[in-house]
Amino acid sequence: MDRTDDMLRDFFAVTAPAGLGDRLRAALREEPAALEALIDRFHVEASERGVARLSYGRGRDVAAGRGRRHAEQARHELAEYLAGRRTFFTVPVDLAGVGEFQGRVLAEADRIPFGQVTSYAALARRIGHPRAARAVGNALGANPVPVIVPCHRVIRGDGSWGHYAFGGALKTRLLELERTTPLLIGCTSTRIVCRRGCAHEQRIGEHGRVVFASVADAASVGYRACKACKPRDAAA
């Protein structure tokens, strides 16, 4: 026992604010927002190369031949994403129909990590067109595969939403979902850290899960990165 111990004990002595218990009790009685129920409102159009269009509202899946497999995979991954069980998509996308500029914008938007946001202007700078923020907005507005290519992670520079093809309310819910879904999950028995949504991560039991902030943090306490989902790339 030294002076640092006393100092830390004193420093960490925190009194909870008044009414905390009541507020928590009220929160527990709230119905959680059922975002996963929205899966039935998404419709996938897939070609042999991958998902070509994702629409929201009335409609049905359109796919033939090998495209059917992509459509099924997209629907499965989308359902997991909406349930907070997935942080990345592995289904291929078919952007054959988009122009060169829009293709670069969508490729850059696809690099925005899960749970993070960037501005239209920052995205324009990253593709080498710093004065083209509005054109970037238009290119994202015409994104044929929203959610899978995460154009919802691009917002206005002042922090407000900006336009979203599926409506501002859904953009809010998607960003809120990403804010409350952890990215890196460690398994306490294997000491391996995975991205949320990795097949290995999905096998971890409820009591075997610990969240890490980075692969380096996990390594500092004896965990290694999963070789299948390569979390180092995602959490960089």
Next chain:
Amino acid sequence: MDERTFERLAEEYARRLYAVAYRLLGNRADAEDAVQRALMKCFAARASYSPRWAVSTWLYRAVANVCIDELRRRKVRGHEVSLDDAEGGERPRAGSRESGTVPGVRATRGGVGGVASTPPTSIGRRVDLTRALSRVPREARMLLALHYVNGLGYRELAAIRGITVNTVKSQLARGKTILRQALEAGGHDGSD
């Protein structure tokens, strides 16, 4: 575990969970939000709760998981606990629909709240400690908070973070060494 039992447990542990979250996240709104999210996750998973586990381990791990993920987001945004937060600076609740803000993009404004009866003379010391703590690696900081806020032992800390007891000991020792060095350096040059 039934709903009523869980509510009783939540009430019993809320203050202790809040204390950990507050010292890790640095402000009242985020701390309350973290405790609420952790308890809601446990509430949703209460059917799978196994009595083999200590309830405290289960709840502390849930709140540690939420806080660690929140710290990851802050790291990405380029700041962790700011000086405005050092003494309980208030922030609007992250991503609240009412405030119309973007989750994870928040303005910081100063204010006092969250720490009860802080004597004015100790505020300087607390700011120093907050600064010094921000230099301690996240995993060690988490263990320090759990250890000093609630007096949890090595075994429970190991169970909460899914690591070995020896790792707990080395992380705590490393955290305290960095803290001491940061406090000494701060005392000499007064820089951040």
